[in-house]
Amino acid sequence: MAVFTPVTDADARALLQHYNLGELVSLRGISAGIENTNYFLTTTTGEYVLTLFEVLTFEQLPFYIELMHHLAEKGIPVPSPQTLKNGQRLTRMHDKPCAIVTRLDGSYVPEPNLKHCALAAQTLAQTHLAAQDYPLTQPNLRSLPWWEQTIPAILPFLNAEQHQLITTVLTEQQAFFASELYAQLPSGPAHCDLFRDNVLFAGTAEQPVMGGFIDFYFAGCDTWIFDIAVSVNDWCIERDTGTFLLEPLRAWLGAYHAIRPFTEAEKQAWPLVLQAAALRFWVSRLYDFYLPRPAQTLKPHDPTHFERVLQARRQPQISLDELIG
Structure with missing residues (x-):
C-alpha cells in the first residue's frame, strides 16, 4: 500500500463526480505495504479507501472487486466496493485501474x-x-508457477546455503502440487495474505470485536489449508525464530475447525502446506528487496524473517489432529 502514484485533491474531486459519495473532505496517503497505491478518502458521506492498482490489470481485477462485493453482501466484514453511477465498481485514474471501498x-x-x-x-x-x-x-x-518464474531471478543474490534451501523446497513443492494428496485438498476463493496487519479489531483486548479483513488483492482460488497456513505462519509465531507458539496456534486452528472441520487430506498435507506458505513469502520478500519497483514511500520487508520461518517449518511439526485435539 505504498504511494507509487501521487493523487491530488483535484484528482479525487474529479473521481468523486462519478460516484454518489458526496464531496471531498480529505485525502491522505497510506505508507504501509508494497503493492498498491492507497489513500484514506473522507467525503461528506463517510470514510473510504481509494486504491490505484500498480500490478494487477484491469482484466484481472473484477475477481477481487466482485469477491469483496460478494462477501460483503453475505455479511462477511470486508471492505465493500462502491458502485459508480454507471453501475460498475472499477474505473481508472492516471491510466491505472482504481476503486473506492468502505473503510x-x-x-x-x-x-x-x-x-x-x-x-x-x-x-x-x-x-x-x-x-x-x-x-x-x-x-x-x-x-507455484510464480515461484518457478521468480526464484531464478533472485538466485544470484543468495548465498550457497540459501540457494540450496530455496531450490530444494521448490523441488519438493513441485512434487507435492502434482500429487494425488494435493488434488484432494478442499479449495476455493481464499485471501492468501491474512497477516495480522490485514485484520482490524474494534472493542477491547478482553472483548475484541471483528472489524474486518482488508487487502484482498493477493486473493485467488487456492487450497483453504494454504490460506490457514499463511495466517498461522504470521499470527502464531515467535518473531525472532519463526517457531510456533502453541497456545495461539491451538486457539486459531481449534476455532477454525469448529466452523469448517479439517479433512483427512488437509491433516496429511499440513507439514508441506506450512512450508509452501513460508516459501511463498520468502520468495516475494526476496524479490521486493533485491528487485524493487520505485515508490515514494516504499518499505520492503526483511526477507530473512521468512527464511527463518521456512527453516522452522522444515523441522518435525505437531500434527493437526493433536493441535485441534
Whole structure:
C-alpha cells in the first residue's frame, strides 16, 4: 500500500463526480505495504479507501472487486466496493485501474491474544464457506508457477546455503502440487495474505470485536489449508525464530475447525502446506528487496524473517489432529 502514484485533491474531486459519495473532505496517503497505491478518502458521506492498482490489470481485477462485493453482501466484514453511477465498481485514474471501498472500523493489533486469534480464525472459516458459490475464478497469482518464474531471478543474490534451501523446497513443492494428496485438498476463493496487519479489531483486548479483513488483492482460488497456513505462519509465531507458539496456534486452528472441520487430506498435507506458505513469502520478500519497483514511500520487508520461518517449518511439526485435539 505504498504511494507509487501521487493523487491530488483535484484528482479525487474529479473521481468523486462519478460516484454518489458526496464531496471531498480529505485525502491522505497510506505508507504501509508494497503493492498498491492507497489513500484514506473522507467525503461528506463517510470514510473510504481509494486504491490505484500498480500490478494487477484491469482484466484481472473484477475477481477481487466482485469477491469483496460478494462477501460483503453475505455479511462477511470486508471492505465493500462502491458502485459508480454507471453501475460498475472499477474505473481508472492516471491510466491505472482504481476503486473506492468502505473503510472498516477498528485497527491492526500488533500482538494479538488468544481471543483475537480465535475470532480471526472463525471469520476466515466463515469467509471460505461464504465464497463457495462465488462464480468467478482466478488462480492465486503468487503460487507455484510464480515461484518457478521468480526464484531464478533472485538466485544470484543468495548465498550457497540459501540457494540450496530455496531450490530444494521448490523441488519438493513441485512434487507435492502434482500429487494425488494435493488434488484432494478442499479449495476455493481464499485471501492468501491474512497477516495480522490485514485484520482490524474494534472493542477491547478482553472483548475484541471483528472489524474486518482488508487487502484482498493477493486473493485467488487456492487450497483453504494454504490460506490457514499463511495466517498461522504470521499470527502464531515467535518473531525472532519463526517457531510456533502453541497456545495461539491451538486457539486459531481449534476455532477454525469448529466452523469448517479439517479433512483427512488437509491433516496429511499440513507439514508441506506450512512450508509452501513460508516459501511463498520468502520468495516475494526476496524479490521486493533485491528487485524493487520505485515508490515514494516504499518499505520492503526483511526477507530473512521468512527464511527463518521456512527453516522452522522444515523441522518435525505437531500434527493437526493433536493441535485441534
